[in-house]
Amino acid sequence: MSSDTIPRVDPALVAGNQRPLAGYEARHFQWSVKEGVATIVLNRPERKNPLTFDSYAELRDLFHQLKWADDVKAVVLTGSGGNFCSGGDVHEIIGPLVRLKAPELLMFTRMTGELVKTMRACPQPIVAAIDGVCAGAGAILAMASDLRLGTARSKTAFLFNRVGLAGCDMGACAMLPRIVGQGRASELLYTGRALGGEEGERWGFFNRLCAPEEVLAEAQKLAAQLTEGPSFANGITKTMLHQEWAMTIEQAIEAEAQAQALCMLTQDFTRAYEAFVAKQKPVFQGD
Template identity: 70%
Template sequence: MNDNTAALFAGNRTTLGDYHANHFGWSVTNGVGTITLDRPERKNPLTFESYAELRDLFRQLAYATDVKSVVIHGAGDNFCSGGDVHDIIAPLVDLPMPELLMFTRMTGDLVKAMRHCPQPIVSAVDGICAGAGAIVAMASDLRLGTARSKLAFLFTRVGLAGCDMGACAILPRIIGQGRAAELLFTGRSASGDEGFAWGFYNRLCEPGDVVREAQSLAFDLASGPTFAHGITKKMLHQEWSMSIDEAIESEAQAQAICMATNDFGRAYRAFAAKTRPVFEGD
């Protein structure tokens, strides 16, 4: 590696295994990064600080070489109750417009960072999953729930529109326009069974197993062709605004890029040898 290549890598590659989070739990094991929303006494609400730190962490994940997939869960029996009433809602009432827009753009930037990081994100949703917590689950790539999960987009309950953090764009694509409209207009809670039947959850688990199953799924993803997984995630996001012809051409280009990776060759050689491929993400 010459000095110029080293400089390129230094500016575009990092590791996050030793990152210390200040406002939530963070750990990396076997390529799986785990975020724990860790205020169980308040049902794990978000604060100004945790919003910003989550946004910045997901931005950094775009450059992380040691994190191949991500799990998000809440400590205790709940996922996330949304923005903290005392730490966020109360101050917002008295803020002028520029600062209000600063806040809403920050929360939206969290969703953007989640959608643009290449790692698949798996949310393990148990108990309360409300407001911004419902958005975090929505912005994930895969969601595991439980029968006692309670999904609620509560914005209308506090006098706000349901169009928060991309909800009106993303939620209808997951559960359909009519069902999304019902949840966003009414703010009512959807049970775990409803969420699964509507396609919000990929599957339901026992409460005591949901985090373990999410981590198992994330480990399977981390063991796969992670460069190709990043391309899949990017195309799932970008093709929302493409015509069919544009999407087919974009996928042709994306698949040709994947065919040039070492993982593609590894998969063929393993198939020919009747063994399981060991992917390395390059």
């Protein structure tokens, strides 16, 4: 049966599981969607784009909503004014935290952790465009992204140790070693020192470096390339990359067998075969 004759999804099911986000009006950062690529810009350049209680919560909720977005295939995350993100705002977050008691502090740390969870759980690949300062929670946002483009002048620092806190913040002790290795992650988390752009590329933290004036455009170009691929299958890849951290090799192979069989049922798989036979480039539609 040709993919053109396959019945479409029941509208009632679509209504409950798909919703557009292009028209979303962000309150605490900039948000735009163009041809399937959403761009989030942390936009407080006067303080190097720090996070606040409000921006943490809005980012958490927005990444959660991306599970159902039918008009967003990839996400670009960046900062304005030549910096990525300086972490939690000293005056609006750090100051209030020192006056809170344990239940409220746990409420805060769970909220920040939920942001990482929703970034990892949304099916869209996240490309971080990182220039200048990328510190504290900003370094965590970069770490939680799927791909990272940096610049030679970028400085990534997991600063928690320098403010009297443990490096085990927002999943850093679990995720960072998987990106740069246990020894290198230990160094960054114990010392809080800055990882320069060229060193970050050598360590594998950055996929590649770009000129500062080009890093956002390159990230958007990469994201656009991802939107041309099979978005359903890309979402499965992201899910498996995340879930297989906690699996044995045997469990991972079985889980991938099931996931790949599911992808073979998609129309994109059929389109790829038909395009190959016709010596054409497949046009994927994400179903």
